[in-house]
Amino acid sequence: MASSAPSGLTLRAREIVEAARGLLEEEGPDALTMRRVAGRLGIRAPSLYKHLSGKEALEAALISDGFVELAEVFEAAVRGAEDPLGALAVAYRDFALRRPHLYRLMTDRPLRRDLLAPGVEERAARPLVEAAGGDQNLARAAWAFAHGMTILELNGRFPPAADLGAAWREGLSAFRRS
Amino acid sequence: MASSAPSGLTLRAREIVEAARGLLEEEGPDALTMRRVAGRLGIRAPSLYKHLSGKEALEAALISDGFVELAEVFEAAVRGAEDPLGALAVAYRDFALRRPHLYRLMTDRPLRRDLLAPGVEERAARPLVEAAGGDQNLARAAWAFAHGMTILELNGRFPPAADLGAAWREGLSAFRRS
DNA sequence: TCTCTAGGGTAACAGCGTTAGCCACACTAG
DNA sequence: CTAGTGTGGCTAACGCTGTTACCCTAGAGA
Numbered sequence: 001m002a003s004s005a006p007s008g009l010t011l012r013a014r015e016i017v018e019a020a021r022g023l024l025e026e027e028g029p030d031a032l033t034m035r036r037v038a039g040r041l042g043i044r045a046p047s048l049y050k051h052l053s054g055k056e057a058l059e060a061a062l063i064s065d066g067f068v069e070l071a072e073v074f075e076a077a078v079r080g081a082e083d084p085l086g087a088l089a090v091a092y093r094d095f096a097l098r099r100p101h102l103y104r105l106m107t108d109r110p111l112r113r114d115l116l117a118p119g120v121e122e123r124a125a126r127p128l129v130e131a132a133g134g135d136q137n138l139a140r141a142a143w144a145f146a147h148g149m150t151i152l153e154l155n156g157r158f159p160p161a162a163d164l165g166a167a168w169r170e171g172l173s174a175f176r177r178s
Numbered sequence: 179m180a181s182s183a184p185s186g187l188t189l190r191a192r193e194i195v196e197a198a199r200g201l202l203e204e205e206g207p208d209a210l211t212m213r214r215v216a217g218r219l220g221i222r223a224p225s226l227y228k229h230l231s232g233k234e235a236l237e238a239a240l241i242s243d244g245f246v247e248l249a250e251v252f253e254a255a256v257r258g259a260e261d262p263l264g265a266l267a268v269a270y271r272d273f274a275l276r277r278p279h280l281y282r283l284m285t286d287r288p289l290r291r292d293l294l295a296p297g298v299e300e301r302a303a304r305p306l307v308e309a310a311g312g313d314q315n316l317a318r319a320a321w322a323f324a325h326g327m328t329i330l331e332l333n334g335r336f337p338p339a340a341d342l343g344a345a346w347r348e349g350l351s352a353f354r355r356s
Numbered sequence: 357t358c359t360c361t362a363g364g365g366t367a368a369c370a371g372c373g374t375t376a377g378c379c380a381c382a383c384t385a386g
Numbered sequence: 387c388t389a390g391t392g393t394g395g396c397t398a399a400c401g402c403t404g405t406t407a408c409c410c411t412a413g414a415g416a
Contacts, residue, residue: 012394034373043395046374050394055373108286110334140336141323141349148326149319156288158318171319174352190363212404221364224405228363233404 007117009061013051015041017061024062024101032059059105060115066106067120070095074127084131089146089172096150104154107147138178145171185295187239191229193219195239202240202279210237237283238293244284245298248273252305262309267324267350274328282332285325316356323349 009017019040023031034045034055052058070092077091078084096103113121125143132139149171153164187195197218201209212223212233230236248270255269256262274281291299303321310317327349331342 033371035371044397045372046376046397047395049374107333107335135348137341137344137348140340140342140345141327141352144326144330144345145319145323145349146326147330148322148324151329152322152325155285157285162318163315164318166315167318167322170313170315170356171323171353174319174356175349177355178348178352211402213402222366223403224366224407225364227405 007061007064010051013061016048016051017058017065020058021062021065021102024105025099028101029105034058056112057115060112061117062102063106063111064117064120066099066102067116067124070106071120071124071127074124078127078131084127085142085176086172088128088131089168092146093150093153093168096154100154103150107151135178138175142175145175185239185242188229191239194226194229195236195243198236199240199243199280202283203277206279207283212236234290235293238290239295240280241284241289242295242298244277244280245294245302247277248284249298249302249305252302256305256309262305263320263354264350266306266309267346270324271328271331271346274332278332281328285329313356316353320353323353 007014016037020032020037023036023040034048037058038045038048048058052061073091073095074088077087081087111121125139128143129136129139132142149164149168152158158164158167185192194215198210198215201214201218212226215236216223216226226236230239251269251273252266255265259265289299303317306321307314307317310320327342327346330336336342336345
């Protein structure tokens, strides 16, 4: 009987997720193939299926980890902050720019919530809802703004000369007046 | 010598792009394979390469078309509108919900601008910049908000019970006070 | 009539996720 | 001590992907 870590994953499965994480961050999503992940561990791709149900499950594990890290970053950011919304915004952008491939993986597509570690999505969301004073609509609008700024920046959609810091401030001050 | 349409594409290339468009909208991105596009025209995949340099070029053509359509939608929306920002927001969300796969294709990844029809991106962007009174930072922040709301909705990231209309209004009113 | 080109075709390659089936080792029960 | 069972590797293979090399035919122009 394989012992399972707090994430609900087997020890070996965690090693696989770790290898995948390294590959993703170092070489981007195209490098995230079952064969390459296996290669990093010195085994062959089919062996991965002894530990994980498939690539979707592997990605879901990466995403779960991402949510936990994002939650920690958020919780640290609001701790004792006088401007929680601003602090969250900085933390959010920072997280995404430091782990662009993981951020894209986390937000690109519909979430397979059934494959996610339970509670991680909610935990990452909570600090923002609290910073919005419990106003769900404000929280959602602010999240949409932050995600939009972030993913458009990651995708190189703003002109290179654009002052993104100014655009962030513009949006944030708008929301703060709400 | 193959005659070329205004898009810069050969007549036959345009037929291919049309077939691809149908496939994308009817069956989603997974159906957008060179073999299936070719099959829709009664030919084989390698023959596509007589007309288009590859799949990236095909996608770029789809994206170019998408920008033109979005520009037309925007231009119609602001025509005589008393609240241009609000009109653009409605038009934006509407466009994306009516063509979700195309919208995702247009925004998902870094743009291959070298493969795009010239000027289409700028044309689609202009109405918003004008609605923002020429304030580029405001325009960028508003675009980020709109894209964020849209893509998060398309990706099913808001709770099913969320009142997205209210979140849109929340964000819009914030930006309007700027 | 000869030649060139446009636009089809087939075969094939490398890489993808995944499945089937085999095998060796370690642990546990009798 | 032995038999049985489960764990975790392996190879081979399937169907799919984008793409390339190469062949052939029909029509146009000189």
